[in-house]
Amino acid sequence: MTLRVRARWRREAFELDVDIALPLGGVTALFGRSGCGKTSLLRVIAGLERVRDAEVVLGDRIWQQGRHFVPLYRRRIGLVFQEHSLLPHLSVRDNLLYGYRRTPEAERRLHLDEVTAMLGIVDLFDRSIDRLSGGQRQRVSLGRALLTSPQLLLLDEPLAALDTQTKREIMPFLSRLAGEAGVPVILISHAPDEVERLADRVVFLRDGRVECVETLREALARPDSPLFDEEGPVSVLEGDLEGLADNGLHPFVTAAARLWLVGASGRRPGVARLRILARDVALALDAPGRVSILNQLAVTVERVEPESGGRVTVVCRLGDGQVLLAQITAWSARTLALVPGAAVFALVKSVALMD
Amino acid sequence: MLGLGPADWQAIELTFRLCLYTTIILLVIATPLAWWLSSGRSAARVAVQAVVALPLVLPPTVLGFYQLIVLGPRGFVGQTLENIGLTHLAFSFEGILLASVLYSMPFAVQPLNEAFANLGRRHVEVASALGAGLLDRFVTVILPLTRGGFVVAATLTFAHTLGEFGVILMLGGSIPGETKVLSVLIYDHAEAMNYESAHRLSLMLLVFSFLTLFVVYSINRRFEIAKL
Numbered sequence: 001m002t003l004r005v006r007a008r009w010r011r012e013a014f015e016l017d018v019d020i021a022l023p024l025g026g027v028t029a030l031f032g033r034s035g036c037g038k039t040s041l042l043r044v045i046a047g048l049e050r051v052r053d054a055e056v057v058l059g060d061r062i063w064q065q066g067r068h069f070v071p072l073y074r075r076r077i078g079l080v081f082q083e084h085s086l087l088p089h090l091s092v093r094d095n096l097l098y099g100y101r102r103t104p105e106a107e108r109r110l111h112l113d114e115v116t117a118m119l120g121i122v123d124l125f126d127r128s129i130d131r132l133s134g135g136q137r138q139r140v141s142l143g144r145a146l147l148t149s150p151q152l153l154l155l156d157e158p159l160a161a162l163d164t165q166t167k168r169e170i171m172p173f174l175s176r177l178a179g180e181a182g183v184p185v186i187l188i189s190h191a192p193d194e195v196e197r198l199a200d201r202v203v204f205l206r207d208g209r210v211e212c213v214e215t216l217r218e219a220l221a222r223p224d225s226p227l228f229d230e231e232g233p234v235s236v237l238e239g240d241l242e243g244l245a246d247n248g249l250h251p252f253v254t255a256a257a258r259l260w261l262v263g264a265s266g267r268r269p270g271v272a273r274l275r276i277l278a279r280d281v282a283l284a285l286d287a288p289g290r291v292s293i294l295n296q297l298a299v300t301v302e303r304v305e306p307e308s309g310g311r312v313t314v315v316c317r318l319g320d321g322q323v324l325l326a327q328i329t330a331w332s333a334r335t336l337a338l339v340p341g342a343a344v345f346a347l348v349k350s351v352a353l354m355d
Numbered sequence: 356m357l358g359l360g361p362a363d364w365q366a367i368e369l370t371f372r373l374c375l376y377t378t379i380i381l382l383v384i385a386t387p388l389a390w391w392l393s394s395g396r397s398a399a400r401v402a403v404q405a406v407v408a409l410p411l412v413l414p415p416t417v418l419g420f421y422q423l424i425v426l427g428p429r430g431f432v433g434q435t436l437e438n439i440g441l442t443h444l445a446f447s448f449e450g451i452l453l454a455s456v457l458y459s460m461p462f463a464v465q466p467l468n469e470a471f472a473n474l475g476r477r478h479v480e481v482a483s484a485l486g487a488g489l490l491d492r493f494v495t496v497i498l499p500l501t502r503g504g505f506v507v508a509a510t511l512t513f514a515h516t517l518g519e520f521g522v523i524l525m526l527g528g529s530i531p532g533e534t535k536v537l538s539v540l541i542y543d544h545a546e547a548m549n550y551e552s553a554h555r556l557s558l559m560l561l562v563f564s565f566l567t568l569f570v571v572y573s574i575n576r577r578f579e580i581a582k583l
Contacts, residue, residue: 071483078484
């Protein structure tokens with residue numbers, strides 16, 4: 001399904017000017033700094049702002065075109081905001097059912113039992129809203145949005161107001177959402193780690209314009225990616241986390257490699273993402289024996305980025321096509337004669353399982 | 356009963372009717388108006404807000420005078436009404452009802468405006484996304500979350516209409532059963548040196564007004580809205 005958005009919206013000093021056709025499926029992140037127009041774009045998509053001459057089309061449903069404008073309550077969009085937005089005069093149960101009751105029976109695909117089980121909020125039904133924690137509130141908001149069986153889920157910085165611990169609690173629910181609920185998700189975020197953890201595709205916004213639309217893999221394969229902050233380039237590997245092995249470590253398996261993780265207990269086995277800083281990856285021409293680094297991956301050098309500050313970023317590919325970035329000194333790159341196509345070993349000093 | 360004569364009861368009934376109708380009409384008009392006023396800042400909004408607040412600062416005689424001119428037999432509205440076979444609005448119940456609506460408008464609009472501004476738009480947007488149409492949103496979200504504002508608006512409008520005098524005297528005169536409301540009747544009683552009757556009615560108004568304001572301020576404290 002494709003979401004087409006064309007809008008030009010000038011407001012005081014700010015101008016939003018977008019014309020994109022987004023293939024939807026899984027999680028699409030709208031990424032950019034605050035003030036780049038993420039929320040404005042979301043409001044246009046949702047129909048919360050009726051911008052003149054804008055065009056919003058989801059699949060074969062025309063939401064806005066010329067004079068035709070479908071109001072939000074007929075669009076069937078699930079909206080989750082950054083701050084607590086539960087209706088304060090209703091119980092948890094009535095909040096959850098508010099949209100469900102207003103969804104025509106024929107269009108209900110998701111039901112109370114499965115949604116609340118998926119989000120772990122069954123026990124909260126009869127609580128009053130102000131006795132919920134921040135994380136619980138966001139989960140109830142998510143559940144409430146899902147129960148309208150939406151065609152599109154718009155999440156406006158749903159984690160920004162939460163502390164790290166609570167974020168960790170919500171992340172797994174968010175990452176299962178698109179898959180299990182079968183709803184395409186648009187996630188607004190200014191936090192690279194959220195995007196790396198959740199997104200399949202990234203729309204980079206800057207000063208009200210779309211810079212580019214890339215898959216997460218493409219977005220992470222260029223060292224100048226806006227996703228990278230002061231930690232430098234980052235790679236994300238997708239694979240399966242398996243249960244504890246005899247050596248006390250957890251295997252993380254991709255189609256082309258197996259990594260060993262320490263400290264992954266408590267995580268459910270299954271699809272997971274690993275975050276690897278390029279500066280934690282070293283390269284060797286031969287398979288090194290007798291070293292403490294456990295994770296040694298056979299990769300192929302794809303290209304060596306130009307030198308900057310005495311260092312170069314080497315873009316490597318695993319056998320299954322996933323990208324691994326290594327940051328080494330320019331001198332090392334010259335000494336090892338790294339050229340595109342060279343088969344080398346990547347030694348990964350440290351990985352972080354994203355939760 | 357209470358030593359009141361038939362003229363007194365007629366005035367009480369008339370006054371009550373005037374206050375009730377004014378309150379109902381104003382709640383219907385003020386709700387969308389206050390919603391619009393509270394949903395942004397623009398020159399048009401400021402201008403409308405100022406116009407709505409005019410009765411707070413103008414002498415009631417000014418308002419009554421202009422209305423007499425416009426609504427009377429030679430006024431634009433009055434003449435149009437006569438031309439289509441109706442009567443003009445001066446010296447009639449309909450006339451003072453219209454005058455009361457204008458005169459009491461700030462007392463309905465301001466509490467609602469404040470209640471809507473405090474409510475914000477987030478809950479309403481959420482309800483929209485959850486499939487609630489305009490009326491549905493009003494009944495299930497806006498009304499329960501701003502009911503304090505509505506109670507204050509209704510009570511103040513009612514009470515303020517009760518205290519109206521100048522406008523009615525200018526526009527409506529003193530026709531029993533048509534425009535002779537309590538405040539005008541008290542004036543007439545006092546003019547006729549009928550102090551005892553004036554005193555009874557005045558005391559009633561005093562007590563009623565106090566109770567009304569007492570209720571309003573208790574609600575204000577509970578809902579923390581509309582400081583007036």
